[in-house]
Amino acid sequence: MWTSTEALIAILGMALVTFMVKAGGLLLANRLPSHGFAASWLKHIPGAVLASLVAPALVTGSAAEVIAAAATTLVYFVTRNLFAAMAAGVLVVYLARLVFAG
Amino acid sequence: MSSRFSDDLYVGARTFVPVAISIAAYGVVWGVLARGAGLSLLEVILMSGLVFAGSAQFVALDLWTVTPSSLPIGPLIVAALIINLRYVLLTATLRPLFGPGQQLRGALTMFMVSDETWALTVGEMSKGSRGTVGFLVGAGIVAYGVWMATTVAGHVLGSVIDDPTKYGLDFAFTATFLALLLGMWKGKADLVPWLVGALVAIISAKLIPGSWYILIGGIVGSLAGAILDRVRHVD
Numbered sequence: 311m312w313t314s315t316e317a318l319i320a321i322l323g324m325a326l327v328t329f330m331v332k333a334g335g336l337l338l339a340n341r342l343p344s345h346g347f348a349a350s351w352l353k354h355i356p357g358a359v360l361a362s363l364v365a366p367a368l369v370t371g372s373a374a375e376v377i378a379a380a381a382t383t384l385v386y387f388v389t390r391n392l393f394a395a396m397a398a399g400v401l402v403v404y405l406a407r408l409v410f411a412g
Numbered sequence: 413m414s415s416r417f418s419d420d421l422y423v424g425a426r427t428f429v430p431v432a433i434s435i436a437a438y439g440v441v442w443g444v445l446a447r448g449a450g451l452s453l454l455e456v457i458l459m460s461g462l463v464f465a466g467s468a469q470f471v472a473l474d475l476w477t478v479t480p481s482s483l484p485i486g487p488l489i490v491a492a493l494i495i496n497l498r499y500v501l502l503t504a505t506l507r508p509l510f511g512p513g514q515q516l517r518g519a520l521t522m523f524m525v526s527d528e529t530w531a532l533t534v535g536e537m538s539k540g541s542r543g544t545v546g547f548l549v550g551a552g553i554v555a556y557g558v559w560m561a562t563t564v565a566g567h568v569l570g571s572v573i574d575d576p577t578k579y580g581l582d583f584a585f586t587a588t589f590l591a592l593l594l595g596m597w598k599g600k601a602d603l604v605p606w607l608v609g610a611l612v613a614i615i616s617a618k619l620i621p622g623s624w625y626i627l628i629g630g631i632v633g634s635l636a637g638a639i640l641d642r643v644r645h646v647d
Contacts, residue, residue, distance in 0.1 A: 312454045314480030321455065323489035324472065325462035331496045333519035335503030340515060342507075347638055354637030355505045355630060356534040357602050358609035359498070360593040362629025363527070365610035366617035367586045375583065382587040386594050393430035395594075399587025404580030 374406035420546025428551035431528050432558045434588050437581035438466055439559050440573055443566015450478035453567055460563040467623055468492040498627045502530045509545050524552025531592045538596055604640050609633020
């Protein structure tokens with residue numbers, strides 16, 4: 311089986327709406343004023359979005375995830391290195407899960 | 413294409429490589445699940461290559477049916493739209509990368525944007541001069557290549573591949589975004605939008621199914637920051 315017309319339409323439709331949303335954000339932002347409240351709002355989006363991405367995962371996570379998040383934070387502040395922080399997080403979550411499972 | 417652009421392209425690609433590990437882990441998992449959900453190899457290539465949005469692709473697997481006649485085309489498209497709505501917020505923040513005459517170029521470049529490439533690029537934009545269109549595209553090329561390669565590998569090799577989450581690689585996503593967030597800290601003005609965003613996201617995630625919490629937390633948190641800025645300027 312290669313594919314079907316239905317699957318092709320679904321995938322193309324998904325691709326189209328995804329691209330429209332991605333391009334739409336930039337095009338809408340271009341219409342906003344470049345100073346004042348709108349600019350201030352745009353400036354705060356990255357931090358607020360990243361905090362929103364991370365927070366629920368940490369709150370609903372197990373003890374292993376919380377410990378690993380602490381390790382990630384610690385290593386990031388010591389090294390200022392993204393890869394070191396991520397590697398520490400992955401290693402600690404792996405070890406902590408082994409400990410808690412065993 | 414200026415040499416500055418190609419330099420930035422290289423820097424973006426190189427800087428993105430460690431973050432790509434997180435994408436690779438999810439790519440393999442998605443590929444394995446896609447095979448289980450009945451997607452053909454061609455469908456995996458088309459979806460990863462054209463939709464190129466991890467969270468929407470995961471949700472699509474829940475809706476997918478092996479029989480083409482019962483495939484819920486409408487719900488698949490609506491689900492992709494809803495899950496990807498957060499990109500309105502993400503790409504809006506990339507406005508400083510493009511000049512007034514570069515709207516079309518900017519819009520087309522947005523195809524390359526994913527959570528990870530966006531976060532890395534805005535992080536660089538807030539820190540200094542490395543956050544450019546070239547940087548974003550360079551990171552995007554690596555992200556795209558890794559997503560294609562690992563989703564295809566997951567589908568072809570199936571359950572022969574060990575579950576990457578067994579080795580804690582699922583945490584690479586959270587750890588990466590946590591470190592990117594920490595790197596964005598610029599001062600006390602960040603405290604309120606971050607805390608409000610985090611709290612609203614936690615509550616939304618509990619109350620509303622799906623990924624709405626990212627959009628809701630992002631909007632409320634950033635508005636809180638902007639309102640606080642205004643109050644402070646007035647005083």
